[in-house]
Amino acid sequence: MRIAFHTPLNAYDDGRISGDRRMALQLVAVLEGLGHVVEPVLAARDFMPSADADRLSRHRDAAATHAQDMLARWQGGAPPPELWFTYHNYYKAPDLLGPAIVKRLNIPYVVAEASDAKRRASGEWAAHTQIARNGFAAADLHLHFTDRDRQGLEPWRAPHTALLELPPFIAFADDPPQHAGDAMVPRLVTVAMMREGTKQNSYLTLARILGRVVDRPWTLTIIGDGRQRAAIEQAFADLPEGRIRWQGALPHERVVAEMAAHDVFIWPGVREAYGLVYLEAQAVGLPIVAFDSGGVAATVRSGETALLAPEGDEAALATALLNLLDDRALRRTMGAAARRFALIERNPAKAALILERGLALAVANRAARAVAAEPAP
Known part of the structure; x- marks a missing residue:
């Protein structure tokens, strides 16, 4: 037709x-x-x-x-x-x-x-x-x-x-790279535009969540840019020095490669329509931590490829993150399931x-x- x-x-x-x-x-x-x-x-x-x-x-x-x-x-x-x-x-x-x-x-x-x-x-x-x-x-x-x-x-x-x-x-021109293995210090990654509204709200929520888990070792790479970058950077300013790595906007192929070099994808997803980035992160073998908000649940298998917390429950989201930070075997199991799910079920x-x-x-x-x-x- x-x-x-x-x-x-x-x-x-x-x-x-x-x-x-x-x-x-x-x-x-x-x-x-x-x-x-x-x-x-x-x-x-x-x-x-x-x-x-x-x-x-x-x-x-x-x-x-x-x-x-x-x-x-x-x-x-x-x-x-x-x-x-x-x-x-x-x-x-x-x-x-x-x-x-x-x-x-x-x-x-x-x-x-x-x-x-x-x-x-x-x-x-x-x-x-x-x-x-x-x-x-x-x-x-x-x-x-x-x-x-x-x-x-x-x-x-x-x-x-x-x-x-x-x-x-999600579609890929070639098979995406695969998560290479857990680091001694878990490497978190998030990818989102820095604009006002729901994206900025998720960034501010993420900063508060990380403030709850500063007693654990971790680093976070942030990929994205936009009009609200200065305000977003300020929200993370009180976290310990050296924990946050700001990458700015990257070409799509570099975003996927960057995600593969990390261990956990975290993005609160406040009122997210669904978020293709969750599927991309799973495709490289990363478990997801997010709120069960908007259409996020449509992009993951809760409990198998992702740990979802009730929308707005920041304590529960921090607990979900701690579960993955403290359990390397859980990260590996969920990451492997995530790659299978994204590449086999959502192609x-x-x-x-x-x-x-x-x-x-x-x-x-x-x-x-x-x-x-x-x-x-």
Whole structure:
């Protein structure tokens, strides 16, 4: 099939670093591997950081113009899509193109990683939320990465709108390096952008957790950079000298190699969507320490490849870290299980099987919608 691939949250393949962008690239690669022709929709980014009504109006007007331009191009002879695939539809980046176009072309509509926000259904974000929800109802198939997202989408499960789990997966050009062996002093590592909001909150939490375990030997390598670096560095300033190694931003291949040179990956993951970095760390053979927050649990096997603490329970997170710091055999066992899990259970081949099934389901649901819409004789 010819598939139009739309990413309203972030412009497709703009070269910037984020798990969202990487997952979009991975999805396209899997779809192409299944033999489909995938054409990214080169539309403006529809992320709206504020609920400004004028901003929403401008985005809607621009989307309407873009939709008309695409329809005119297809009517002029360019091959139209046979399926529309939107990755990431939620109230701050609603799909302003897909529902209208699939209605005009009568083609299947697939949405991956949609998320609902009930508390935004009233108030200043109500209009944005309603647009996102209109897209939820119009979809023939929702691919959800986490159980949290599934729960939000349940109200839209219907005879012609299916929900299908697509667990987060990770792709590597070559087999990633493997953890070489434990050091005498356990080497911790974390990787995250240094921006305000949830990332900064996780960094501040991490600094407090490490302050609880200063009586044990360990070092921490921090890989990442961003606008909040100075504030984040200050949060770690009271830890003993020589414990923290600041690496800044690194090319992706160097990040993976750096992780392989460590023993434990720790990142609190406060309200993390899911976090591909957890899968990367497991792929090189590192056990995970994190909160059971957001979609983190969808990327690990709790108790087997990761020690998860209840969200916000910093004492429990420190205890989980201590368990790994004090038990070299546990680190090795969990690290080996983590590599098997990431490389065998969460690879593109597994995702391809689910996507192949999902696309067939979407096509069938769209056909059923068409039959249901026919007037009675």
